[in-house]
Amino acid sequence: xxxxxxxSRPGSAADPSRxxxxxxxxxxxxxxxxxxxxxxxxxxxxxxxxQEIERREGRSISQxxxxxxxxxxxxxxxxxxxxxTLVGNMVVAPGGGWVGNPENISMVHPPxxxxxxxxxxxxxxxxxxxxxxMRPLLMRPDPLGELKRLLDARKAAYESADQVVDTELFxxxxxxxxxxxxxxxxx
Numbered sequence: 001x002x003x004x005x006x007x008s009r010p011g012s013a014a015d016p017s018r019x020x021x022x023x024x025x026x027x028x029x030x031x032x033x034x035x036x037x038x039x040x041x042x043x044x045x046x047x048x049x050x051q052e053i054e055r056r057e058g059r060s061i062s063q064x065x066x067x068x069x070x071x072x073x074x075x076x077x078x079x080x081x082x083x084x085t086l087v088g089n090m091v092v093a094p095g096g097g098w099v100g101n102p103e104n105i106s107m108v109h110p111p112x113x114x115x116x117x118x119x120x121x122x123x124x125x126x127x128x129x130x131x132x133x134m135r136p137l138l139m140r141p142d143p144l145g146e147l148k149r150l151l152d153a154r155k156a157a158y159e160s161a162d163q164v165v166d167t168e169l170f171x172x173x174x175x176x177x178x179x180x181x182x183x184x185x186x187x
Contacts, residue, residue: 018089019089021183022092022094022114024099024117024161025118025158025167026124026147027095027150032048034117035093038183042183046093050095056076077104078101085108088111096154100154105157113184114161115161125143165178
């Protein structure tokens, strides 16, 4: 039986024969904003993994980190990724650290297509604005320094994606168009 993702946006059936489009990048890279728009454009279901984990756990990511720790959260992330192998045809926005676990990648890639939404730490911090307080890894005295550290630690994993889209070089609508064109089964 296929899993039910209650936080996913309605779209096409989650056809397991069609690969997912997975967007990776730093917090603030636009994974959710771009992912929702791409899913709508392509008539696919959108799934934000962090939101789904929050729903299932009945608490925010910050609360999960504070009460259970990051390893517990990463286990939940891995479990949810495993469920993705039972469905397909979704646009998926995992949290920024998802790509840091090679097991997550190997479970869904191939056949899924992974797109790295590249952004500088400075631009990511600006985009996050006050929402950065909802990001456990950025609730430190130097959030910009933390984003730089995260990028350094994850850069190789991000850049191993199938495609890279520089989100700062183009207007949002053009980035959405570019990512939609890169989706499996398009073009």
